[in-house]
Amino acid sequence: xxxxxxxAIMSGKPAASSARRRAASDGxxxxxxxxxxxxxxxxxxxxxxxxxEAAWYSGFNWNGFGxxxxxxxxxxxRFVFDTRGFGTAFRNxxxxxxxxxxxxxxxxxxxxxxxxxxxxxxxxLRMLFFLPYVLAEVATGLIFSxxxxxxxxxxxxxxxxxxxxxxxxLASTQTSMLAILVVVIWKYFGFHMMLFIAALQGMDxxxxxxxxxxxxxxxxxxxxxxxxxxxxxIRLSVFFAVVGSLQLFDLVMPLTRGGPADSxxxxxxxxxxxxxxxxxVGYGSAIGVILFVICVTFAITYKRWFxxxx
Amino acid sequence: MRFLTRLALAAAGLTLAAxxxxxxxxxxxxxxxxxxxxxxxxxxVARRFEAKNAGVKVEMQxxxxxxxxxxxxxxxxxxxxxxxxxxWAGGVLKAQVEAGVLEDVTxxxxxxxxxxSAGAVAAFAIDGKLYGxxxxxxxxxxxxxxxxxxxxxxxxGAIKTWDDLLAAVKTLKAAGVTPIAVGGQDKWPLxxxxxxxAVRLGGKPAFEAALKGQNGGFEGETFxxxxxxxxxxxxxEPFQNxxxxxxxxxxxxxxxxxxxAMNLAISSHSATQRALAADKKGISEEKLGWFDxxxxxxxxxxxxxTLGGVNGWIITKGAPKEAVEFVKFFISDxxxxxxxxxxxxxxxxxxxxxxxxxAFMQNVAKNIAASQYHQNFYDQDLGPSVGRVVNDATAEIAxxxxxxxxxxxxxxxxxxxxx
Numbered sequence: 080x081x082x083x084x085x086x087a088i089m090s091g092k093p094a095a096s097s098a099r100r101r102a103a104s105d106g107x108x109x110x111x112x113x114x115x116x117x118x119x120x121x122x123x124x125x126x127x128x129x130x131x132e133a134a135w136y137s138g139f140n141w142n143g144f145g146x147x148x149x150x151x152x153x154x155x156x157r158f159v160f161d162t163r164g165f166g167t168a169f170r171n172x173x174x175x176x177x178x179x180x181x182x183x184x185x186x187x188x189x190x191x192x193x194x195x196x197x198x199x200x201x202x203x204l205r206m207l208f209f210l211p212y213v214l215a216e217v218a219t220g221l222i223f224s225x226x227x228x229x230x231x232x233x234x235x236x237x238x239x240x241x242x243x244x245x246x247x248x249l250a251s252t253q254t255s256m257l258a259i260l261v262v263v264i265w266k267y268f269g270f271h272m273m274l275f276i277a278a279l280q281g282m283d284x285x286x287x288x289x290x291x292x293x294x295x296x297x298x299x300x301x302x303x304x305x306x307x308x309x310x311x312x313i314r315l316s317v318f319f320a321v322v323g324s325l326q327l328f329d330l331v332m333p334l335t336r337g338g339p340a341d342s343x344x345x346x347x348x349x350x351x352x353x354x355x356x357x358x359x360v361g362y363g364s365a366i367g368v369i370l371f372v373i374c375v376t377f378a379i380t381y382k383r384w385f386x387x388x389x
Numbered sequence: 390m391r392f393l394t395r396l397a398l399a400a401a402g403l404t405l406a407a408x409x410x411x412x413x414x415x416x417x418x419x420x421x422x423x424x425x426x427x428x429x430x431x432x433x434v435a436r437r438f439e440a441k442n443a444g445v446k447v448e449m450q451x452x453x454x455x456x457x458x459x460x461x462x463x464x465x466x467x468x469x470x471x472x473x474x475x476x477w478a479g480g481v482l483k484a485q486v487e488a489g490v491l492e493d494v495t496x497x498x499x500x501x502x503x504x505x506s507a508g509a510v511a512a513f514a515i516d517g518k519l520y521g522x523x524x525x526x527x528x529x530x531x532x533x534x535x536x537x538x539x540x541x542x543x544x545x546g547a548i549k550t551w552d553d554l555l556a557a558v559k560t561l562k563a564a565g566v567t568p569i570a571v572g573g574q575d576k577w578p579l580x581x582x583x584x585x586x587a588v589r590l591g592g593k594p595a596f597e598a599a600l601k602g603q604n605g606g607f608e609g610e611t612f613x614x615x616x617x618x619x620x621x622x623x624x625x626e627p628f629q630n631x632x633x634x635x636x637x638x639x640x641x642x643x644x645x646x647x648x649x650a651m652n653l654a655i656s657s658h659s660a661t662q663r664a665l666a667a668d669k670k671g672i673s674e675e676k677l678g679w680f681d682x683x684x685x686x687x688x689x690x691x692x693x694x695t696l697g698g699v700n701g702w703i704i705t706k707g708a709p710k711e712a713v714e715f716v717k718f719f720i721s722d723x724x725x726x727x728x729x730x731x732x733x734x735x736x737x738x739x740x741x742x743x744x745x746x747x748a749f750m751q752n753v754a755k756n757i758a759a760s761q762y763h764q765n766f767y768d769q770d771l772g773p774s775v776g777r778v779v780n781d782a783t784a785e786i787a788x789x790x791x792x793x794x795x796x797x798x799x800x801x802x803x804x805x806x807x808x
Contacts, residue, residue, distance in 0.1 A: 142773075143462040144488025158806065229631045230643075247631025250573070252790060338574055339633035340790040341781075356459040357774040358484070 130371060137364035147361065155365035164341035165366070168349035171256055172325055175345070178260050179267070179320040184313070187268045191275030192301070205276065209269040216266075220333030223262045224249065227334075252342035255335050259343055262330055267323065271316045278312035279305070314385050321381075325374055346370050416712045418702075419450045419464070419471035421457055423638070424664045427733045431719075434727075438718050445711045455575065458773070465490040465705065472708035473716060476521055478512035478699050479765045480772030485703070486515045492704040495519040497713035505720065508763060509737045512699040521703030524720045525734035526763070527656045528697040528753045529581050533678045537566050537650040545678040551586075551618055551685035558627045561650050568627040570649035572637030573787060576780035577768050581653050582622065583783040583796075584767045585682045585696045586615035592690030593762040599804075608801035616786055616793025618685050623787050633788055638665055645671030653682075655698060656753040660733050674747050681756065695760040698769070701737075771804070778803035 139147035235245035248258040328347040337344035354363020435447035509523035541564035561568040591611035644652040645666030663671035725741035732747040742754040768776030785791035
C-alpha cells in the first residue's frame with residue numbers, strides 16, 4: 080500500500096475511492112490481490128478471530144472443557160470489576176506507565192546524549208546498557224528473585240555488610256511492586272537509549288553547529304535544537320513504553336507471581352492468575368476484552384493526537 | 390526398468406518398517422515428582438514393564454506442580470495429551486470427568502481394585518465409574534526438628550491442643566528459633582492451617598453442611614472460627630522472615646537446613662525436605678518428629694479425623710489399554726513395597742504398608758487407617774476456581790490483609806459464584 084493511501088486511512092479522510100482508482104490504473108491492483116490475501120488471512124485467523132472468540136467466551140460461565148453452554152451475559156465483567164485485585168492490577172499498570180515516562184525515558188535520553196558522542200568506551204558502554212534488554216524476561220525475573228532474596232541474595236549481603244537485617248522486598252505488599260518497578264527500569268531503559276542514540280546519529284549536525292555559531296549555550300542547543308529534533312523518536316518511545324507497560328507479564332511471574340495478596344499483579348498477570356490457572360475461561364476472556372479495549376483506545380488516540388505528522 | 394523394480398522394493402520395505410513401528414505402543418506418562426531418588430525407582434519400574442510387555446514403550450514426562458495445574462486444561466484437550474496423568478482427585482477430577490476428557494477404566498481395572506484401600510479407590514470413582522487408581526495417601530501434620538525443640542525446651546510429643554501449639558511457638562521464639570517455615574507464595578501450604586482448623590472444629594458434618602449451603606456455608610461459624618484461630622497463630626509472627634515470598638520447595642529446604650523448627654507438611658514431605666536441603670541430607674530420620682494437627686478448644690471433630698491427599702493416576706480419553714496395565718503394574722504389591730521401604734509413600738496396596746521402615750511413616754499410615762473422615766485438600770476438593778480462592782483468602786489472613794470474617798466471606802462468595 081502506498082504511503083499516500085496509508086496516510087489517508089490514518090487521517091480517516093474519504094480518499095479511499097480515488098486511491099482505488101489510481102491503484103487500478105497503474106497496475107498495482109494485481110500485486111495488491113496477490114500479496115494482500117495471505118497477510119489478511121493470517122491476520123484474520125490469528126488476530127481478529129481470537130479477539131472475537133474472547134468477546135464471545137466472556138459471556139459464558141465456562142471452565143474451558145468442551146464447548147461453552149452456560150450464558151451469563153455481562154456477569155463476568157461485573158465479577159471482574161468486583162474483584163479488588165483487578166483494581167490493584169489496573170493501578171499497578173498506571174504506576175508502571177508513570178515510572179516509565181517519568182524516570183525511565185529521561186534516564187534513557189540523558190544516557191543517549193552522553194553516549195551518542197564518540198569517545199573511548201562509548202560503544203562498550205552502549206552495549207553494556209543495552210544488554211539487559213537482550214536478556215529473556217523470565218531469566219531476568221529469576222536473576223532478580225535471587226538478588227532480592229532476603230537470606231542468600233546479593234541485596235541481603237549488601238545489607239549485612241552494613242550490619243543491617245535485609246528486607247524481603249518481594250514478600251511484602253508494600254514493597255513488591257517497587258521491586259518490580261526497579262527491574263522494569265533496569266531492563267528497558269537500554270532499549271529506549273538505543274532508539275535515542277540512533278535518532279541522534281541520524282540528526283543533521285549542521286543545525287547544531289549553526290546554533291553554536293549563533294552563540295547558543297550547550298543547554299540552549301539541547302533545549303531548542305536537539306530535543307525538538309528528537310520529538311518523533313520520543314513520541315515513538317512513549318508509545319512503546321506505554322504499550323509495553325500494559326502488557327507486562329513475564330517479569331512479574333518469576334518475581335512474585337502477582338503476590339503477596341495480589342499486590343503486584345499487572346492486568347495480564349491478573350488475567351493469568353485469576354482466569355487461566357483457575358480454569359475460568361469466561362472470566363479471563365472478560366479481562367482480556369477489557370485490556371484490549373484499553374490498548375486499542377490508547378493506540379488510536381495516541382496516533383490521532385501525537386503521531387499525526389509521521 | 391530395473392531401477393523401477395528396485396524403487397518398488399524399497400517402497401515395500403518402507404511400508405513394512407512403518408507397520409512394525411505402528412505395532413509399538415507408547416504410553417505417555419506425566420508426573421510431578423521432584424525427588425530424584427524416587428524418580429529413579431519409577432524409571433526402573435517403567436523399564437521392567439517394558440521388558441515384560443514387548444512392543445510397549447513407557448515415556449515419562451515431568452512438569453512442576455504449579456506449572457502442571459496451570460497447564461492441565463490445555464494438556465487434556467491436546468491431541469498429544471499424555472495417557473497417564475497425576476491427579477489429586479476431588480473437584481478437579483469431577484470437572485474433568487464432566488468434560489469427558491477421561492477414560493472410564495472400570496472394566497480395565499476390574500477386580501484389581503479390591504487389592505487397594507477402598508477409601509482411596511472411592512476418591513477416583515465418580516457416579517460408580519472408575520477413572521483412575523490411587524497409588525498413595527498422605528496426611529497433613531506438623532513435622533518438627535527435634536534438635537531445635539530440645540534447644541528451646543519444647544516437647545513435641547506433648548503438643549495436643551491449639552493452645553499448646555501457641556505456647557510452643559512463643560517458647561521457640563523466646564529461644565531465638567524460627568518456629569515455623571512455610572511456603573507462603575504457593576499459598577496452599579497456608580491453606581492447610583485454615584482447612585485443618587475447620588476439619589477439627591466442625592468435623593465432617595460442618596463441611597457437608599457448607600457444601601449444601603447450610604449454616605451460612607463457608608461463611609458460617611466453624612469457618613470464621615477457623616480463621617480467628619489461625620489469626621491467633623499469625624499474630625505471634627511464627628513464620629520465617631519473608632515467608633510470603635517463599636515457594637513451598639524453598640520453605641522445605643529452609644526446614645531441611647535446620648533453620649526453622651516446624652513445618653505443617655504433607656507426610657511425604659519428610660522425604661522431600663531431604664532432597665531440597667542444601668546438603669541433600671536434611672533432617673535425618675531420628676531427628677525428625679511428627680505430631681498431629683492439635684485440637685482447638687470446643688472442637689466438634691474427632692482427634693482421629695485427618696486432612697490429606699489421595700494421589701493417583703488418571704487415564705485420559707483414547708489412551709491405549711496398556712496405559713491401564715501400566716498403572717496396575719505401578720500399583721502392584723511389589724512396587725508399592727519398594728517405594729514404602731524407602732518411606733517415599735504411604736501405599737494404597739493393602740498390606741504393603743508393612744514395608745514402611747521409618748517409625749515416622751508407620752505412624753502416619755496408622756493414622757490414616759484409623760481415620761473415619763479423611764478430608765481431601767480443599768483446593769483440590771472444591772475445584773480449581775473455589776479452591777484457589779481458599780488459598781488466596783487464607784494467605785491474606787496470614788499476610789494480615791484480610792480479617793477472618795472477610796476471608797470466609799470471599800470463599801463463600803466464590804462458592805456461590807460457582808465457575
